[in-house]
Amino acid sequence: MIKVDGIHKSFGKVHAVRGVSFDAPDGKITGLLGPNGAGKSTTLRVLYTVLKPDEGSASIDGADVVTDSLAARQKIGALPHGAGLYPHLTARENIAYFAALCGIDKAEIDDKVSSIVRLLEIDEFADRRTKGFSQGQRTKVSLARALVHDPQNIILDEPSNGLDVMATRSLRRLILKLRDTGRCVLFSSHVMQEVAALCDDICIIASGQVAIDDSVDGIRERTGQDDLEEAFVSAIRMVGEE
Amino acid sequence: MRTFLAVFFKEVLDNIRDRRTLASALIMGPIFGPVLFAMVINLSIDRALDDAESTMELPVIGQQHAPNLMRFLESRNIDIVAGPEDIDGAAEAVKTGQHDVVLVIPEDFGKNLADTIPARIELYSDEANSQGEKEKRRARSALRAYNQQLAAIRLSARGVNPMLLRPINIDEVDVSTPSGRSAMLLGMMSYFFIFALLMGGMYLAIDTTAGERERGSLEPLLSLPVTRGQLILGKIMATCVFMAASLMLSLLSFYVVLEFMPLEQLGMTPNFGLPVIAAAFFLLLPFVLLGASLMTLVASFTKSYKEAQTWLSVVLIAPTLPILVVSILTLRPKLEFMFVPSLSQHLILVDMVKNEPLNGLHIAISVCSTLAIGAILTWVCARLYRREGLLG
Structure with a gap:
């Protein structure tokens, strides 16, 4: 369960996030949707604690991301945007390194790594060094790395970027599987169709503010648009007019 | 941990x-x-060995005017070789770096020596050429030694103790191990x-x-x-x-x-x-x-x-x-x-x-x-x- 309550974040003169609030409940997929530069990544970076909000607060299963950041990190698995791997280590070693850092017992690491490797269907290249991996392979390994400690809350920043059709489909299956086991999945995207196909709740962000935060049907209703894309556009216009 | x-x-x-x-x-x-x-x-080993043992070549113009000096230089491990044709050639050779030093002995060297008039000899070198430093120093010290030897002989011939010219003897003691x-x-x-x-x-x-x-x-x-x-x-x-x-x-x-x-x-x-x-x-x-x-x-x-x-x-x-x-x-x-x-x-x-x-x-x-x-x-x-x- 992720709660975000009125966070603000500025970088110098750029006021990137201006009071974003939303909840991402367990057992649901919440999509953070917005055009490029809307403040999606900044919001997520506050949630996985690499940035501190200037104002407002956020918590992961009750652990505040600023005052109790270690506990908050314990409860999340994060896939940052453009996450990189260690090129001299194999995919398996990359995953095992994160497993060790997450405090998994040495004896269990191999089992955990093997099961996540199977889950993400990366057996084929798991024992190769990650240097020269394709974008899809890299994303899968990064995702495996983020999930190896079985976190309750999963934060994915534009996970489908650079993935081909097959990879995107298997990513979707995985996200649905995670939801069905009661996880809280929060992911950002600028692709309308993807969010529509996957999410239970959608939080549309524009210019650092929440334009609309509702279920998919709720958004259709409130914008009076049947087509989600039209709903998206009109929601963003609403922010612009304020 | x-x-x-x-x-x-x-x-x-x-x-x-x-x-x-x-x-x-x-x-x-x-x-x-x-x-x-x-x-x-x-x-540095090369240089150190150079100083001590190797023979040095010294081009001389007018060797025939000072046979004794030539023998003295040879005794100090300096090979006498024929120099350039004339004084202009000597200056040129030193300037272009063909020779590091050239010794010039004028025709009247022997006569002046005999008349106890300070006999002029010329040592051509290029002060700006630091590579010739070693040759220059060696030629100069050999000539100075010859000068002192002649002075001593002259004084002895007149019954004067040549030690009179050496009131002080400087001995340098290097204590480094x-x-x-x-x-x-x-x-x-x-x-x-x-x-x-x-x-x-x-x-x-x-x-x-x-x-x-x-x-x-x-x-x-x-x-x-x-x-x-x-x-x-x-x-x-x-x-x-x-x-x-x-x-x-x-x-x-x-x-x-x-x-x-x-x-x-x-x-x-x-x-x-x-x-x-x-x-x-x-x-x-x-x-x-x-x-x-x-x-x-x-x-x-x-x-x-x-x-x-x-x-x-x-x-x-x-x-x-x-x-x-x-x-x-x-x-x-x-x-x-x-x-x-x-x-x-x-x-x-x-x-x-x-x-x-x-x-x-x-x-x-x-x-x-x-x-x-x-x-x-x-x-x-x-x-x-x-x-x-x-x-x-």
């Missing part, structure tokens, strides 16, 4: 896998010093050790900071449930391991090089056996923590791998500065110098090589102050890693 060990072993493994970088660090650093050193030593003389030349080797030490960990220091950020692996790492202090400590310690390994390698390779160097010919017997190597290793070991934390700190501030390389090459040179200043001013070891890292190690190492009694207090201060500065820098690194600006 587990986090620290996980980071430590991962960084060590990562660096070992990176063969090319590892090779450049562990071979370039330790080999570079001894090879340069061997070249310098060989050069063979080990002491070697310290002058070996003084530069302490910097090579520090250089090799820093080189050994430089790439890892960049890779664990600027490299990690550039690769995009820093942000996932920081989103893990670990304290950043442990992360940075693991990284610094991994860098320390490679710096220590590089230091050990460079000490050993110096030892091997010195075994094959004919240093006795230069009147040097450096005290650089295996026990001294072991002592030098432990003396320089505190500098490893300082070097690793300083390099990690500097690399953390940079925005990219390339920028980090530029800044760290400055860090590579920095330890020379105190050594250079003290060498130029030829200062003796003092208590306050022992608080300056790199300088204190240099001064103590020089004493070790000179085989002089070591000052325990100096060593204690050197070790403690270097470790303290290293610890402070490590703490600053850990503080820095708590800042979000780190992500760049």
Whole structure:
């Protein structure tokens, strides 16, 4: 369960996030949707604690991301945007390194790594060094790395970027599987169709503010648009007019 | 602790896998010093041998006017060869560097000598040509010796004791020991050790900071449930391991090089056996923590791998500065110098090589102050890693 309550974040003169609030409940997929530069990544970076909000607060299963950041990190698995791997280590070693850092017992690491490797269907290249991996392979390994400690809350920043059709489909299956086991999945995207196909709740962000935060049907209703894309556009216009 | 060990072993493994970088660090650093050193030593041995034994060729115009002088010069291991045609030719030959010196004996040399009129001879040389310095000095001192010999003969012929012309006899006594003389030349080797030490960990220091950020692996790492202090400590310690390994390698390779160097010919017997190597290793070991934390700190501030390389090459040179200043001013070891890292190690190492009694207090201060500065820098690194600006 992720709660975000009125966070603000500025970088110098750029006021990137201006009071974003939303909840991402367990057992649901919440999509953070917005055009490029809307403040999606900044919001997520506050949630996985690499940035501190200037104002407002956020918590992961009750652990505040600023005052109790270690506990908050314990409860999340994060896939940052453009996450990189260690090129001299194999995919398996990359995953095992994160497993060790997450405090998994040495004896269990191999089992955990093997099961996540199977889950993400990366057996084929798991024992190769990650240097020269394709974008899809890299994303899968990064995702495996983020999930190896079985976190309750999963934060994915534009996970489908650079993935081909097959990879995107298997990513979707995985996200649905995670939801069905009661996880809280929060992911950002600028692709309308993807969010529509996957999410239970959608939080549309524009210019650092929440334009609309509702279920998919709720958004259709409130914008009076049947087509989600039209709903998206009109929601963003609403922010612009304020 | 587990986090620290996980980071430590991962960084060590990562660096070992990176063969090319590892090779450049562990071979370039330790080999570079001894090879340069061997070249310098060989050069000075060549020069030293030149001075003592080799014969020198001296072009002379008008040899026939001074047969006795020619014989005298030949007795001093100077080969007389035919010079250029005339005086203009002599000046030209010296100017173009064809000859370093040319001796010109005028026709009236013998007659003037017989009449006890100061007989003029001319020695052509180019003061701006420093390479001819040695030849010039040798010709001049041979001529001066001949001059004194003639004077003595003249005085004796007139019944005067030639010793009258030598009221003072200056005897220079060199108290330096063979080990002491070697310290002058070996003084530069302490910097090579520090250089090799820093080189050994430089790439890892960049890779664990600027490299990690550039690769995009820093942000996932920081989103893990670990304290950043442990992360940075693991990284610094991994860098320390490679710096220590590089230091050990460079000490050993110096030892091997010195075994094959004919240093006795230069009147040097450096005290650089295996026990001294072991002592030098432990003396320089505190500098490893300082070097690793300083390099990690500097690399953390940079925005990219390339920028980090530029800044760290400055860090590579920095330890020379105190050594250079003290060498130029030829200062003796003092208590306050022992608080300056790199300088204190240099001064103590020089004493070790000179085989002089070591000052325990100096060593204690050197070790403690270097470790303290290293610890402070490590703490600053850990503080820095708590800042979000780190992500760049």
